[in-house]
Amino acid sequence: MKKYEKHVKKYLEERDWDKLRPADLAKSISIEAAELLELFQWTNQSLAEVKKDKVKLEMIKKELADVLIFCLEMSVLLGLDAGKIFMEKMKKVKLKYPARLFKGKYNDTDPGSDNDIYWKIKKEHRMKRE
């Protein structure tokens, strides 16, 4: 991750964008995430269907890159270690959603069928403000 952070830092400094406000980056992350979401508006393709759709995959790559770039810009400008915060959060998420509760229960014809346990866990954690 350090390699990418260095690249982003240089990119920002070369353009005098290293003084951008965090709020503007948060807005940009959200806007790019919305552009990614828009690619799925009025569709309900499965993972396999999307992977086969080469045109859509190219568009997804572009929007995903936009989101990733703005996320890295924010972490760089705030002096955060993106790799470290990613791993810390992954550790928490793995504990929050134990694999034993989900593994083998995904139903591709009814993707929301394991949502009950997901929402139960999410609600419990929100009550604890985690």
Ligand SMILES: [Mg+2]
């Ligand atoms: Mg975009």
